[in-house]
Amino acid sequence: MTAGNGRRVGSPYAPHTDADEAAMLDAIGAESAEALFDIPEEVRFDGEFGIEPTDEQELRQSIADLFAQNDDLVEFLGRGHHAHYVPSLVSDLSRRSEFLTSYTQYQPEITQGFLQVLFEYQSMLVELTGLPVANCSMYDAATGLAEAALLANRLRRGASGHRVLVPEHIHDGRLGVLENYLDGAEMEIGEYPMDDGAVDVDALADLVDDETVMVYAESPTVRGVIEENLSEIGAIAHDNEALFCLGSDVVALALLEEPASVGADVVVGEAGALGLGTAYGMGLGIFATREKFLRQVPGRLVGVSEDAADMRAFTLTLQTREQHIRKERATSNICTNQAWVALRTAMHIAWLGPDRLVNLATDAVTDARDLAERLDDISGIQAPVYDRHHFREFVAHTDQPAPAIVEDLEDRGFAVHLLDDHHLQVCVSDVNAHAADDLVAAFEEVA
Amino acid sequence: MTAGNGRRVGSPYAPHTDADEAAMLDAIGAESAEALFDIPEEVRFDGEFGIEPTDEQELRQSIADLFAQNDDLVEFLGRGHHAHYVPSLVSDLSRRSEFLTSYTQYQPEITQGFLQVLFEYQSMLVELTGLPVANCSMYDAATGLAEAALLANRLRRGASGHRVLVPEHIHDGRLGVLENYLDGAEMEIGEYPMDDGAVDVDALADLVDDETVMVYAESPTVRGVIEENLSEIGAIAHDNEALFCLGSDVVALALLEEPASVGADVVVGEAGALGLGTAYGMGLGIFATREKFLRQVPGRLVGVSEDAADMRAFTLTLQTREQHIRKERATSNICTNQAWVALRTAMHIAWLGPDRLVNLATDAVTDARDLAERLDDISGIQAPVYDRHHFREFVAHTDQPAPAIVEDLEDRGFAVHLLDDHHLQVCVSDVNAHAADDLVAAFEEVA
Amino acid sequence: VYEPLLSEKDSTTVEVDSEGVLPDDLTRDELTLPGLSEPQLARHYTRLSQMNYSVETGPYPLGSCTMKYNPSFTEDVAADPNAAVHPDRSGRSIQGSLGLLHGLQNYLADIGGMDAVTLQPPAGAAGEFTGILVAKAYHESRGDDRSEIIIPASAHGTNFASAAMAGYDVVELPSDEDGRVDMEALEAAISEETAALMLTNPNTIGLFERDIVEIAEMVHDAGGLLYYDGANLNALLGRARPGDMGFDIMHYNVHKTFATPHGGGGPGAGPVGVVDELAEFLPSPMVRETDAGYELYDPESSIGKVHGFAGNWLVLVKAYAYIARLGDEGLADASAKAVLNANYLASQVDLEVPYGPFHHEFAATAGDRDAADVAKRMLDYGVHPPTTKWPEMVSEAMLTEPTEVEDKASLDDLARAFNEAYADSDEEIESAPSKTSARRIDQVSAARNPRLSWQALGDDE
């Protein structure tokens, strides 16, 4: 129905003609749609929200104007939210409405397409982690980590305690989520120290005891350090019958030691670095684990089956873990997840293929090394602070106060992380490498 | 195949693995793909084009940088190339690869989707023109006009001459194309005068004679004037057994007199004003005509038929008019056309629906009137120059030299048409109306 | 219709040569993945997409899932490159993004009748969990240690799981014979251990909880809080607000109410609104407007984080755009048409609908037929079936929610599919579907012998 000026009155997405509406009311035997509402007078809302309807053209313009108020900075930012160039193919095909506007695959016979994509995503994660079970997404790395801790706690009910050990260097958001998830399970979090940016293995060994249900370590760390002692860390955890949970990301996994080979029981981390792009922290949580923990896995799993014609077919499986069947005894409350992001990530991995993916990961090491060296050449800056191998990012020490430097850089069009009074962190990858020269020049001015 | 750095060597869109290539060569019995070329040495090219392969990311950036060199002007430009807001739905759905990457529908059994869209497009044009036959596209208005003249000439072989009469006010591009198309048919072009921006009907009546095969008039004209005497013009043409060809556009047709009712034998013009957006002159040529000229129509036609199961089905039809069957005796040489633009235009018309389409056309009259009035209020500007009704655009007289005013406006971020020393032309529609206040203010500064 | 796996099209192993990059013992030896070119991938995913039902191919009347049309323009809005910023950007440098988040906080607060809204929870269940953590923090701040959450038996499974994850015992509440909260049972369930009652309204079968004011008083009198599950908010827009009914906390399912696409399982977003008294406990950070512009801040007694960063940004943008597009009258009309559609469809369906009056969804019963089989048979009629066998208060339930986006012709098609499937023989429905590209899929064998990756498939599969 349209108003005199041609604007559709009411929802532009409700297709009813006046004639259809009348016929429908007639069939129901109701006076009006309004009369169908059974809401007691006392809780009726008579006010207004005061939101003006806006037509599509005007609204697109006004939101574009709003976003144009964001400063156009070249971001050298990482710390858990990374982006690489997303090919057009991914944006284009992932927007196809059959993918984008479908629901969870509760009727597998008519959703084989999405199920197959998720199955392929799981398989890619299996290859990258070396672990045989990968779910088809968590919200992000933080919630994946938290779920790993809950899984560890469920498995180790015999243990005398409920402690999870995390590294001194951990992203605030990850730690914060972990705290909230662990609260209900009456678990506690212990922190183990780092030595020159990597795990202090001896200190960790001292801290792990039979109250520990899980040891968490990252490679690369939130500060970009590639951990060199993963096998030792895994052994320490296992010696104490704790699980070893490794945090990483989908690009790093293509280059660094295979998690299965260093004893990881669960791998968590971000996969949104491929396929998603910079999205204000939105992510895609990896969750991969060993076969023996299969029935404790949170989230959705796609498996293979056969249809009535004996053709291979895909379906959501092991749903008895989930809350719509098991309610409060479910492995997790996760229901809606990040399926569409997983689809995009799988497309991006497929687009890269194994060689370009490995090269992307290799560049993440060499580009970071090169940029650190160039900053280190600047008087007043020492980089990297840690004498370690780095992946994508590194910490730099500044002789001048870092807050002022970060602000000056912002005025010159660059964003880097401020860590503390004399430390900042810089992340480089294919999406900002073209501006590395300019960043170095800006550092020279402000350092 | 990929190079050491992970870049695919050769075409990124040729999928051959080394193993497949070897197996294929083996099956053929050839040493190499190179050996399959049967090119005499004397015409072998040994040089280079010197075009560096560029990866997708870098190339997108470099072309974006190139386009960013275009000045960001608000365009008040029309004169045959118009744009209205194109809804997301159109851009999104028209990009679906099934539409975008399909070929002409030579196998209708597997291309019913596109055929139906084109059939619907034809039907919309039938409604808008009142004429029973509309083809599914010409390149643009200019080539449509030229084909109309050729059609008129073929039909009137008995006439004593081959003259086409066109208005004094006609777009250079349209006239130029007409000249080139008519050259081979040994036709000539006569010009009839305008009176205050509209057809000088008496002068036209004097000029039409039995050498005239077609009279062409426009409403709106290239200067935005709504022609008031279309029926008289049609009658003059018909009294002399000439065809009456009317030029218009897809939005104006929704509001102005129905071409069939004023005696138009052929309607040409631009339909790209809906669905396409501003595209540096790219267009979609309308071609609609009477049933009796059907077998003389240039371009493709989609018709209804039945399939072997007696279901309604669509197919290209009357192909014996076309050059792949009739060669030099075809009605036209047009083969590839603007099908995908027609699809977008049909989507846009459907999205608007009849009421919003009529409103868009109504706004084109009132917005132009309002803007002309506001400019007229400025000392040194008289607008509109013609005491006529206008559609979207109008001519303004400037006391100061118009070239300087146009350049000054450009410096202030606005583009208008320069006509001559003291005339310019301004076009307003939904895509620039938001900036009308600013334009008026700029005019006040420069007039 | 069958599309090979990527791994069946190509499997390429690259050796990881890290010389000059990293010590060999820090890198993996090799990586095996499909190595295909873009044309091959374009076909793969295009074909797979065509093997997937979606709300742009047909009606999707999944009760309680609210699958409505997702406007195309919101995708363009969310893809604005100016909006692609990192979460660690300084607030001063992303005033546009913060402005949108602030606007959405306000929209949602107004729509729900709440005083403050966090946008951080990345899905509805995460919103529930967040809301329960807020309730817990509230009680703890008062030194009030409570152990129970009361939840109707017909509630979404996530309600139970979220409460349990927050460390609460769940008290399950039966419904009365009218299909609504059993007031006596509620009275019996409420105690000083009651941290909160979680309700959805209209409830899972579309009935408005007419006693909601009394319910709120009972819970509040016992010191508990009232939690609103936003799953069914699409029924009430502009006509009633949870805050006005006495709810203290609520989550919004933006895909259900504000048309953000479901994406085959997500991403979603589960913003949480609370009354003033609870605002200090919301997750960090929130956005507020100051004289100097928008800024991020940490609520005074914040529970901290429920997502590593700021939640599902792209989804929030789309929700904002949808709300701004519709405005007051559009939102109200969406609810009206959603309710009209559900009632009209129910009137055309031969199956009995035991409870009413319902709003945006209804639970028909398949009676002595198996609801899941009838649903499978509906696939043969070209439509997506409703949610089946849930909630349990209706035997062989077919929980149906057409939403406002279906026209009469589409509803008539749906009704025909319902009625024909319902009338088909046992043999027909048990062997259904037969007209889909995949036939009935064996769920049992999938679970008994889990094969969850292409690595797990034998060569003969």
Add this chain to the structure above:
Amino acid sequence: VYEPLLSEKDSTTVEVDSEGVLPDDLTRDELTLPGLSEPQLARHYTRLSQMNYSVETGPYPLGSCTMKYNPSFTEDVAADPNAAVHPDRSGRSIQGSLGLLHGLQNYLADIGGMDAVTLQPPAGAAGEFTGILVAKAYHESRGDDRSEIIIPASAHGTNFASAAMAGYDVVELPSDEDGRVDMEALEAAISEETAALMLTNPNTIGLFERDIVEIAEMVHDAGGLLYYDGANLNALLGRARPGDMGFDIMHYNVHKTFATPHGGGGPGAGPVGVVDELAEFLPSPMVRETDAGYELYDPESSIGKVHGFAGNWLVLVKAYAYIARLGDEGLADASAKAVLNANYLASQVDLEVPYGPFHHEFAATAGDRDAADVAKRMLDYGVHPPTTKWPEMVSEAMLTEPTEVEDKASLDDLARAFNEAYADSDEEIESAPSKTSARRIDQVSAARNPRLSWQALGDDE
């Protein structure tokens, strides 16, 4: 699979009320069009799209049509809002756009071995017409009035039509027993009336015209010009150039060679390249580089306009992007793989291929089968068939061009479809297709009783 017409879903008549806008006699009375909402349209077009074969759903081996994969990124490039400018913008204000056009002029000149290129013709046939007009202008400028264009019988129909539209008589040239230009017949055809000879090379069945240098000399000696139809340029990239073979004029089919999407019939673009001597006759305007930047200019003796403005801009942008993406080595590889694919496919097909050696395409003969019927049967095997019954020099021709984008598996599928269809019974092929959503469509009835709009359909249709 069947989708109603928009007009069958809704037909809304609005009265045109122009009061206060225009006098009543200047406006129409009413307008009748479908009045549907966005969800209804989204489903309509999504469903229709799924009823359409495309190069992203399967191989499209239409000989001489060169349906190759269209890279997705070129769509994004063409959609750049900064590039959406009006053709009447001042040159100084659109330096970016002019820079791209200039770059494309140069790319094409280099690739074709030409000296100057116009981008204005909006399609291949428009390019032919433009090229012939240039030839005509050249001859006329010398006071040389010529009346004939020589064209091989196997040429595209548009060659004939374009020559005729330019006012020339067509002299049709038979091929020799090797499938190439019959040199004796050519000798006989050439005269002082010869304005031009139009050739494609490799020719329509993929054979290189080995005598091209001699042919060029013959034509030039008679004062004629040599025109190259760019339809088959995808076979030669980086290995031979029309300009080096003696061609004076050529058009480029950008969708065939440079992967701009065909769009179900268009838009295309048909740039025309010429040797130095003819550059002054090209259409107006052209782009050149000066010290002050890029500028538009009119060639000295320009033929004027062949398009109202500057041709199909969006298509030109995509062609530019494709060429820049591939570069020298990519372009050369595309040709190599196109030729490899054609030769491999031919080796796997049971049908006889009477001529060779061919390059990027080959004409198999269906022998005593009806090629069009065999093609219809191929639809049942899920692939798009080749071009049939053309050129006539091969009886029951199946002109096949897989292009470089098919992999071996896809070519094997295609060969299987060829061979099985070819082996099927007469009855099977005559009633084919039977597995497609529409069965064999009656072309004769469509033409005998033209129904070209929904207005022309009776109520029973």
